[in-house]
Amino acid sequence: MGARRVTAVDVARRAGVAVSTVSYILNDAPGQTFTPATKDRVHAAVRELGYVPSAAARALRQGRSHNVLMLLPDMGIGEALAHVVDRLSDAMDQHGYSVVFRRSRAGRSATALVAELAPAAVVALARLTPDEVAGLESAGVPLVQDVGGRDGITDREVLQADIGRAQAQHLLDLGHRRLVYGAPDDERLEPLARNRVAGVLATTRQAGLPDPDVVPVPLDADAAADVVRAWLDASEPPTAVCAYNDLVALAVLAGAARHGVACPADLAVVGVDDVVAARLSVPPLTTVDFHPDELTAELTEVLLDRLLARPAEPRTSWTGVELVRRGST
Known part of the structure; x- marks a missing residue:
C-alpha cells in the first residue's frame, strides 16, 4: 500500500493554525491578513511535509483548472497528429499548463466535458457544432479551433483541400492525365478524405x-494488391495515384510490388504527411508535407494569446503545404 497523501489538515497541524488559514495563505486569498510569522510557519510546513495542493480542489475554488482540453477527432491518431499533440503538450507544459485529451464522440458534447473538467481553454481538432461553440462562449472558456493559412486562423477544410491540390498538380505537371484517388478504408477518416478529394477534383x-x-485501399498488402490489379485491368487504367496519406500510399506501393508493377514507371504514387517510413520505402515516397511543427507553434501562440489575454497578433509562420518529391513519381 502506498504512503498516505499529505493533506491541508496535516499542514495545519504542523503549523499550529486552522485549515482555513492554510487555504487562505496558499491561495493568496483577497481580504485576508496574516502575520509574516504565520505565513512562514505555513510555508515551512508545506516544505517539510512535501504537501502538493489538489489540482481538483483548486479548480473548484477558481472555477478553472490549469488544464487545456484538446478535443481529438474520433479516429486513429496517425504519426502527424501524434506529433502535433506531443509538441503542444511540451510547449504548454513550459507555461504551467497540462494538456488533457478527449475524443469527440457522438453523445458526449464538448459543453458537458467542459462542465466536468473545468479547463482553462479548449483546443478543438475535432469539428464542434454551433451549439457547442455557443456553449463554450457562454461559459467564458477560450476556444481555438483552426490555425494555419495565409491569413492566420483559417478553416481546416482549406488546409485539406490545399493538400489534395498539391498532390494532383504535381502529377499533372509530370504529364499524368488519368488519376485515381486512394482513399482510407476507415470511415472515421471520411471527413478529412472528402476535403482532400475536393482539392484533387478542383485541380483536375x-x-x-x-x-x-x-x-478505398486497405492497409494490407494482399488487399491492396487486389485494388491495384483492378486499376490495371480497367479499360483506361490510371497512371498515377493521389493517396489519402503516406500509409495508404505505402499500401499501394506494396500492392504494386506484388504484381511486379514498377513505380513510378507504370504507376506514380503521392502520399501525405511525410512520415519517417516514407523516406525508407522502395522507392522512397513522394509526399505532401504540411509542416506540423509550424502549425503547432502557431497553435501554441494563438492559445497563449487567449489564455493570457494578450493582444492577438497576425500569425504568418506557417509556410503552407509543400510537395516533397522522391522516387515514387
Missing part, C-alpha cells in the same frame, strides 16, 4: 480532365 476539373475514381 480546372485542367479539363475527368474526375478521378475514389477507391
